[in-house]
Amino acid sequence: MRVLQRYITTEIVRSVAFALAAFLALFAFFEMMGQLEAVGRNGYQLQNAVLYVIMGLPGNVYELMPIAVLIGTIYALAQFAASSEFTIMRVSSMSTRMTAKALAKIGLGFAIVTILFGELVAPKATELGEKIKLQAQGASLSQQFRSGLWAKDVIKSDGLVGDVIGTRFLNIQRIQTDGRLEGVKIYELDKDFRLSDLIVAASGSYQGNHTWQLADVQKTTFIIDEKVSAITAPIATEKIKTVNFVSEVTPEILSVLFADPDRMSAYDLRAYTKHLQANNQRTERYEIAFWKKIVYPLSIFVMMGLALPFAYLHFRAGGVSLKIFTGIMIGVSFQLINNLFSHLGLLNTWPAPVTAALPSTLFMLMAIVALRWVERR
Structure with a gap:
């Protein structure tokens, strides 16, 4: 035989x-x-x-x-x-x-x-x-979208762990082939979906361990409490040369948004599915x-x-x-x-x-x- x-x-x-x-x-x-x-x-x-x-x-x-x-x-x-x-x-x-x-x-x-x-x-x-x-x-990855690339993330009390204290929406105008971001806008909302922070940065680069470093940042904070509405809330604006923020959104997740799911690996599909489930999105x-x-x-x-x-x-x-x-x-x-x-x-x-x-x-x-x-x- x-x-x-x-x-x-x-x-x-x-x-x-x-x-x-x-x-x-x-x-x-x-x-x-x-x-x-x-x-x-x-x-x-x-x-x-x-x-x-x-x-x-x-x-x-x-x-x-x-x-x-x-x-x-x-x-x-x-x-x-x-x-x-x-x-x-x-x-x-x-x-x-x-x-x-x-x-x-x-x-x-x-x-x-x-x-x-x-x-x-x-x-x-x-x-x-x-x-x-x-x-x-x-060309850059996101030139095909007029409003740039959008991604959703949750804000936790201690970076990647802890209680969920808000929601974050990321808008990226361009993603270069080396993974560098250009034209970054971050909208952070509290648990009641009221806008708490608006972060505008000229560029961003991934530092590893779910950490992004933004350059030429302008941060606008909306000081809202129970007695003040979002319309009349005082605003504090500051300019920062560089700032780091922790997010579950990684270059791998961003690349998924442009990839054909049938050409992705099972590992990447599973990781992105978990990310979507965590943000209550369709999977x-x-x-x-x-x-x-x-x-x-x-x-x-x-x-x-x-x-x-x-x-x-x-x-x-x-x-x-x-x-x-x-x-x-x-x-x-x-x-x-x-x-x-x-x-x-x-x-x-x-x-x-x-x-x-x-x-x-x-x-x-x-x-x-x-x-x-x-x-x-």
Whole structure:
């Protein structure tokens, strides 16, 4: 069995690598065509576009891995069936359960690769690609918003701990690619939602440990008590060269506001979801994206299960090319339904784990039904 396992693994890995490379080349070509429109504008050169496309490839690897595994496995198993190798394997006491176990071992390796790309490689590469593009164009992250970037935070009595004593709204005009903030306005409200402080700063930089340092600060304090209304409250204004303030808002959280949730890591999605929950904001979109990150590597095993019935279809039942085309259609359908259920779950407020797991569950049931059908034949 070890010899067969090694042989099957070699053939499937080779086929999957070829299918993945073909898809990556195709996607890179179309992405490059889309970037050519911006080449030559605002300092954005061809080499910048090439680097941007390359930085997007790890994200494509993560998204395309299940389809590549499905097509590569179908091709390898169809070749076994066409040359009667799979028939010989079955005659040599290799049962369907043993075949499924062999495929599961191979799928485990592909699932680990998918997790590594989804959690470590793709998010960093995508972020680096966006920085390369913005630096080449001389743009900042928040120039696409007229009023700048808005974020919400809570004010606690002792920095990050203690009782909640107010609410803070941050307005940032520009975020440079190095993480420096420009045009910062901070509105601090007390527990009764009365404006207590208005802080305006020319720039801000992150010092680590949830601490920001603001430069060229003008602080306006509204002295309000129970006897004085917010309209007639006395105002105290002071100018400060630099001031530090502690906030749960970090550069990672700010970068999330510009990122596609599907390209973020599960760790970042979980951290941002907790931040939104702490500020009583909607989290459905990010919860669904988080659970999709958890379930998506398991779809590798689903694709392996869908490919297994093709080994029982002999060459006379359909050419290898027809089986490959069928595999492509199944893979594309899986991606479309997976994305469709994400939107349906968001619109209908379905539980995030159910929304993420339902497409894989449906396709696994299809694989089981198809496998029983070919076995009966």
